[in-house]
Amino acid sequence: MIEPRHTAKVYRQEPIADGIYSMWIKTPAASVAREGQFINVYMEDGAHILPRPISICEVKEKAGLLRIVYRIAGKGTKAFSKLHAGDDIDVFGPIGNGFPEVNGKVLLFGGGIGIPPMLFAAQKYKKNATSVLGFRNETFLLSDFGLTRGHIFVATEDGSSGVKGTVIDAIADAEVEADVIFACGPLPMLRAIKSYAKEHGIPAYVSMEERMACGVGACLGCVTKTVSVDEHSHVNNARVCKDGPVFFAEEVEL
Ligand SMILES: Cc1cc2nc3c(=O)[nH]c(=O)nc-3n(C[C@H](O)[C@H](O)[C@H](O)COP(=O)(O)OP(=O)(O)OC[C@H]3O[C@@H](n4cnc5c(N)ncnc54)[C@H](O)[C@@H]3O)c2cc1C
Ligand code: FES
Numbered sequence: 001m002i003e004p005r006h007t008a009k010v011y012r013q014e015p016i017a018d019g020i021y022s023m024w025i026k027t028p029a030a031s032v033a034r035e036g037q038f039i040n041v042y043m044e045d046g047a048h049i050l051p052r053p054i055s056i057c058e059v060k061e062k063a064g065l066l067r068i069v070y071r072i073a074g075k076g077t078k079a080f081s082k083l084h085a086g087d088d089i090d091v092f093g094p095i096g097n098g099f100p101e102v103n104g105k106v107l108l109f110g111g112g113i114g115i116p117p118m119l120f121a122a123q124k125y126k127k128n129a130t131s132v133l134g135f136r137n138e139t140f141l142l143s144d145f146g147l148t149r150g151h152i153f154v155a156t157e158d159g160s161s162g163v164k165g166t167v168i169d170a171i172a173d174a175e176v177e178a179d180v181i182f183a184c185g186p187l188p189m190l191r192a193i194k195s196y197a198k199e200h201g202i203p204a205y206v207s208m209e210e211r212m213a214c215g216v217g218a219c220l221g222c223v224t225k226t227v228s229v230d231e232h233s234h235v236n237n238a239r240v241c242k243d244g245p246v247f248f249a250e251e252v253e254l
Contacts, residue, residue, distance in 0.1 A: 006028070006029075008027035009025065009086065009088060010083045010086065010088075011085060012085055015081075019072045020071050021072070022067060023068050024066070024067050025065070025089060026063075026065055027064065027065075027066050027091060030063075030064045033066060033093075034098035035056075035099045035120040035124055036055075036099035036121070036182070036205075036207055037055075037096045037098040038053050038054060038055045038056060038096050038117075039053075039068065039093035040053055040091065040093055040212075041053075041080060041091050042090035042091065043076055044088075050213060051090075052076040052077060053212050053215060054068045055068070055114075055117035056068065057069045057116035057120060058120050069115075069141065095215065095241065096246070099121055099182045099205055100205065102180045104179030105128050105178050105180075106121065106128055106129045106179070106180055106181075107176060107178035108122055108131045108183070109181065110131065110132070111134040111184070111185025114186070115141055115185075117184050118133070118182070119141055119144055119145060119148075121182055122145055122150050123148050126148055128150070129148065129150035130151040131148075131151070132153045132167045133152065133155070135154070137157065137160050139156070153170040153174065155169055155170035166189065167185075167189060167192075167193070168192050178200075180202065180203050180205070181203070181205065181249075182204075182205050183204065183205070183207065184206070184207035190254050193206065194249045194254055203248070203249075204250075206246070206247055206249050207245045208224055208240045208246075208252070209245065210224055214241070215241050216242065222239055223239055224237070224238055224240055224244070224252055225252065227251055228251065238252070
């Protein structure tokens with residue numbers, strides 16, 4: 001039994017692009033984590049008591065290792081970037097529903113810092129996965145996606161790699177077969193994917209990255225608007241931390 005909040009050890013940490021870090025931690029959470037779940041990471045500095053949610057990028061189950069890839073956004077992520085191998089780090093999780101288990105061909109869309117959780121899914125579905133990855137300019141994790149043996153399409157905003165444009169532009173001329181879509185990234189990207197999914201008659205699941213406070217469903221700080229009424233709040237809301245972060249695209253207002 002894994003304690004939800006526990007102390008893990010930093011196993012390795014390195015920058016993989018400008019302002020983006022990859023951190024492997026040793027934690028029993030590695031043996032139970034599923035694609036699309038996240039962990040809450042605490043800062044050593046007691047002045048910042050709210051943990052920071054970070055998606056699980058991949059695991060090495062037997063070695064008990066779990067990888068997160070994060071962009072420095074503010075104080076918390078800056079503090080994480082200072083940690084070294086052997087340091088303690090408090091984490092809570094794995095948390096969240098994760099992507100559903102599916103059969104057939106999976107089309108994965110990742111945008112920016114929404115790309116790391118898609119690697120976990122690409123590793124699971126291997127040749128049955130097509131990954132469409134959208135970067136601003138500098139790419140990261142491409143060699144990791146290359147090892148999954150799935151198909152890969154790349155888009156960059158500045159055209160420095162792959163197609164110049166969005167993830168939708170990247171597959172505009174390709175005949176991609178898919179039974180289901182999983183996506184994580186900025187809201188405009190998720191909106192475009194919801195339309196693409198509707199147009200092509202493919203069910204889509206999106207992972208939302210709302211700002212969070214308590215992280216355990218108590219404060220309603222992370223609600224997203226939904227089509228149906230939430231049992232907890234009796235309004236058209238869902239808590240991303242407790243009910244998500246993965247939602248059926250038709251169920252949420254993007
Ligand atoms: C379920 C989930 C999974 C996530 N997975 C990842 C991941 O794999 N890698 C990663 O780099 N980040 C991820 N994030 C975002 C990450 O949690 C925030 O970047 C982090 O909490 C910022 O903390 P900070 O103390 O560094 O910055 P803060 O000082 O708290 O904030 C710095 C700036 O970032 C903005 N910000 C903070 N949180 C978010 C957010 N959730 N969405 C948009 N803007 C935000 C703030 O408004 C502010 O402008 C995820 C968020 C969620 C909810
Ligand atoms: S962060 Fe408090 S309910 Fe989600």
